[in-house]
Amino acid sequence: MAEQHAEDRTGAAPRPVPVAIGRRPEPVHDVAVYAFPGMAPFELGVVVEVFGLARPELAGLLAAPWYGLKVCADRPGTPLEAVGGFALTARHGLDELAAADTVVVPGVPNPFGGVSPDLVEALRTAHGRGARIVSICSGAFAPAAAGLLDGREATTHWRYAELLQQRYPAVRVDPDVLYVDNGDVLTSAGSAAGIDLCLHLVRRDHGAKVANAVARRFVVAPHRDGGQAQFVEAAVRPVEEEDDGIALSMRWALDHLSSPLTISQLARAARMSDRSYLRHFTARTGTSPMRWVVTQRIATSLALLESPEGTVEEIAAAVGFESAATFRHHFGRVMRTSPTAYRRSFGRGVA
Known part of the structure; x- marks a missing residue:
């Protein structure tokens, strides 16, 4: 069983953190996900599903508490129209996104337009603090705009790969893979590849047994071989x-x-x-x-x-x-x- 330990600031040996059965423990790793007008809800839903649910089924497998999730937007409290004819309201702003341990950008409003300067600044602040920056689909344009992918490999949905490469030539864009892990900055291809990347994060943080349990509840494979080519007709x-x-x-x-x-x-x-x-x-x-x-x-x-x-x-x-x-x-x-x-x-x- 993979174990995750709490850090002892006194320098003593690390110790397991107990997990209460049937209720969410206090989170020690905050995940913030970016919401915006015109978003496709699937990618946001993937992040919420993986990181936002209380998971009593993981009691006994976790050596550290589960994640805490905050949905953040440029204007907290303002209804955001989503694809499909409904709206949602984010309670948190970009200041809380910048303070999170992991920041997920599930897309940008328009890959052919610019990226919100406020989001770019928040990503730079978060990364500068040591946060992990994650993108799904067109969300790769945000860390690229923040300069966090310069000189690094990255991916995005195959539809946007050429555009991403043209706009940010310092980024090495690989249009074929499902996701790329640079350690502190991770990018994934479109839609379902976001599931692959989120499960990869869980595997990194909590080990294979926990990631497999999450995948089982998702009813998906815990790991998929191959790249985007197998999903392009x-x-x-x-x-x-x-x-x-x-x-x-x-x-x-x-x-x-x-x-x-x-x-x-x-x-x-x-x-x-x-x-x-x-x-x-x-x-x-x-x-x-x-x-x-x-x-x-x-x-x-x-x-x-x-x-x-x-x-x-x-x-x-x-x-x-x-x-x-x-x-x-x-x-x-x-x-x-x-x-x-x-x-x-x-x-x-x-x-």
Whole structure:
């Protein structure tokens, strides 16, 4: 069992903090979450669910009291309209956010606009005091605006990754991962990746057993492999024009994915020379023909992996890879996880 101890300011050996069963003990780690007009409630709800609930089910597992949560806003007491046609009111202001031990920014009002100067200042103050700064989804724009991500790796929702990189070039943006832990500043991708990051924080603070118990109540996996790529629908370019050579070759390739494919075969299907085909395909799609073929093979394999039928070796052959090793290599590159891990997470009826 992972243990968390209270710090003894006298220098004596640390001692466990007792946890009262059935009631919330006095918190020793304050979490503040930022609320704003126009917010999507899911990300805020994730933070409230993880850090704001009393958890009598954790009695016996905790060596330190659970978190205390404050919902904070630029204007406390002012109703904040949320997506979905309802409003909420935050009781606490940014002064209390700046004084918290962990600060969570679950988003910003407009990633394409600026970040509240008051929020930026509060984050700098909190970080300067030693607080942990956490962002979910578009919330990464806030610590980036505060300069807290300069020279560091970070992530955000894949829709905003390019914008974040352009606006803050000193940040190393990774659009593929679910979250990035820099120790004192942590960022996550969109929506459900916020659950992953919050559970990661619980795991850091209280150990795996506690994080697993929280995940069980959430009815989610305590840890997910892979990155955002597995949740972005793999797009097969629509084939609309019968006389479009590139489109015809793509249709032909999709019908023959299980067979070995070459540039010459694709070029013949497009009624072009190899050289002309390569040039036109790259201009049309932004990628090479064979890289596109690999991506389509991976996309086709997903439904097979989600079924309990077939081994990884059989699925590799069914979608045209010459070996299971080649399949695993390309699957890992595209999906940032392994075929087995993907099947374990998404398989229907797969043990």
